Amino acid sequence: MDAYRGFVMTLMTAELLQFQAVHEALPHSTIWAFLARQQSHVEWVGCTLHDLIQPSFSFLVGVALPYSVASRANRGESFGSQFWHALRRSLILILLGIFLRSTHQEQTYFTFEDTLTQIGLGYPLLFLLGRASTRQTWLAFGLILVGYWLAFVLYPAPNSAFDYAAVGVPPDWPEHFTGRMAHFNKNSNLAWAFDTWFLNLFPRESPFRFNGGGYATLSFIPTLATMVLGLQVGRWLRLKWAPNKLLRQLIFAGLIGIIGGLILQLLGICPVVKRIWTPAWVLFSGGLCCWLLAGFYGLIDVWGFRLKPLIVVGMNSIAIYILVHLIDRFIIDSFHIHFGRAPFQVLGAAYEPLLTGALTLAVFYLILRWMYNRRLFIRI
Template sequence: MDAYRGFVMLLMMAEILQFERISEALPNSSFWHFLAHHQSHVAWYGCSLHDLIQPSFSFLVGVALPYSVASQVASDKPFSTLFLRALRRSLVLVLLGILLRSVGREQTNFTFEDTLTQIGLGYPFLFLLGFGSSRTGWIALAVILVGYWAAFIAYPLPDAAFDYAAVGVPADWPHHASGLSAHFNKNSNLAWAFDTWFLNLFPRAKPFLFNGGGYATLSFIPTLGTMVLGLQAGRWLRTKLSPNELLKRFILAGVVGLLAGWVLEVTNICPVVKRIWTPAWVLFSGGWCFLLLALFYYLIDVRTWRGWAFPLVVIGMNSIAIYCLVHLIDQFIIGFFRTHFGPSFFLILGTPYESLVSGLAALFVFWLILYWMYRKRLFIRV
């Protein structure tokens, strides 16, 4: 789990490499175009490697929960105390997400689509499900996915006079869908309507009209579905199943998830959209999460090839710390190098690769900080 989590966090950290800038500087390079695509979110439909960061992080929260529940039950503390602790963890995650989104702004930026806030909003419900049976978990997953889909379908479609430009979507945007999938179009859906009410309850410099990326607060509900998938995977890991049986389950769950998400999209029942975390996205991205978990389990636990994963483990064991560091001091580190090594230090490979060199320098410093924390046994837990 730590290696998988470290891999996920490394993908997040690697944003600082800015492959898109290199691709723009070298427009004829299919190699850099490919890397740039997988280091950015798709416009609306589909999936890139970068799109799997948040679902993987959420999935792993679920995977870890059975171990946490077992440890807390063994402490003999009353359930009320344990649940209050879960509520406190939820609140800390939500507030930390808001804090990080407010860095550099003139006032608190009350937004709830950040990875930490999404997990925090759903965590109390996941905690309760952790004390239930596996069957209860599958039923809860079905209720979440079907209920969320039905709520979107029940929300009326915009009329012909709807001003898409007013909500940041060009009228000729190529990703407008028709039929049932039209209920999941950008900034004209249930989640967008909810946020135009909910987010305006908080102090704002100007009224909230839309999120430029289409992200929404209500996505925490299907994100809970992703965490429930992880919860089920964590339960399998804690059983006495043989390694081969575990691998079969992970791979089967992965394939079923991918196929289910794809079928829902091609039948126009529900599109695969990460930005509003559609039910089809839960299944599709969950499928990838199961397959990635299977890969790391096979390499590390079955084949016992562990040495290669140590750099990832160092990152994964302090995921909250690196999440905060990347948001807070990335530019400080790059500025440090420019100040003390000269403004041309990052041009050693040429102008097109400036962001690559500066990003690698920052990644190296980040890893050294995490390695120091690892050696000192300093692990930040929420």
């Protein structure tokens, strides 16, 4: 789990490498075009490697829950004490997400689509489901997906007169759906409508009209389903099955999820869209998370690879998340102030963003390695 979490946080931090900037400087390179694509989110439908960061982080919260609950129970903590801890953790995650999104703003920026905030909103329910039976948990998983899908479908789809330009979407945008799938169009769906009411309840510099990326508060509901999927996988891990059996289970579960998500889209029932976390996305991304976990389980627990750098990052995932949001620009500016730009252009001007980002990543890793060596781990 720590190595997988470290891989996820490394993907997030690797945005500093700015593959897109290198690609723009070298537009004819297919390698940089591919890397830039995998380091950016899809516009609406589909998935890149970068799109798997948030579902993986959420999934792993669920995987870790059975271990956390068992550890606290072994220490003699009561249900009430554990639930209070879950509520406290939830509040901290919500507020931390808002705080990080408010940096460089003129005032508190109340938004709830940040990864930490989304996890925090659903965490108390995840904790309660952690005490439910396996059958009850799968039932809750299904109800979340069906209920979320039904809520979207019952909300009126945009008609031909809908002003997409007013919500930041070109009228001729190629990602528009028709028929039942039109209920999941960008900034014209249930989640967008909810936010035009909910987010305007908070102090704002200007009224909220739409999110430029189409992200929404209500995504915390299906994000809970992703965490529940992780919870079930965490239960499998605690059963201490034979390695080959566990690998087969993870691979099979991943295959079911991926195929299930694609079928929902191919049948016109629900598209695979991360930005509003559709039920099809829960299944598709959840399947890929199972495969990624299977890969790291095989590498570390079966074949004996250590992958220590990833473990160092994974064991302080909250620390690196906060550091990247708060001081990445400070580190980069410090490099330029004290060394100028010439040392970062040694491979050519096109690679300056890459070298600057690589050295910034190295600084972050050294900080985490120092914390790891001194057993300093930030936990919420």
